[in-house]
Amino acid sequence: MIHEIKYNGNKGTAYVLGIELGYLIKDSCNYKEFDFIIPVPTSEIKKLKRGYNQSELIANGVSKIIKKPILINHLLRENNLRSQINSDKYKRWKNVDQQYKLAKPLIENSNILLIDDVVTTGATINSCVEAILAKTKKIKITVGALAGNK
Secondary structure, rough: HHHHHHOOOOOHHHHHHHHHHHHHHHOOOOOOHEEEEEOOOOOOOHHHOOOOOOOOOOOHHHOOOOOOOOOOOOOEOOOOHHHOOOOOHHHHHHOOOOOEEOOOOOOOOOEEEEEEEEEOOHHHHHHHHHHHHOOOOOOEEEEEEEEEEE
16 A cells, blocks of 8 residues: 555555544544644655655544644755665665754644654654754654554
8 A cells, every 4th residue: 555655646545544543543642742743754856756745645634533733844855865665774874864854943842743654764754853853852753654664
């Protein structure tokens, strides 16, 4: 299903899986503490090619269930590197190091739900968290994703 979302233009699947993730979040944690949802941004080249950011579509589904606003364009991706699907762990971390930036300030003491499609090595999430914490120290970040690597 992730392949369908990322490579075959199946936007509906991203949204439906986001709804399912929203139910899991609602049932497994205190979702009422979240102030905002922030989707992990994709590069502009990928967004233009796909026509969407899959993490944003997933976040839309999550938002429908937990009733929290989505902050779009607060977190940005600076580079336009190609897919990391064939990169090893070291290369993935190197590729995303300092590639995300916080474009708009966040309210201190906020509780953010950061949404991504897949967490493979944690490199992207780590880079996003570092970008957020570089600008806003007093903030809590929780990560939600459709899939991950054990």
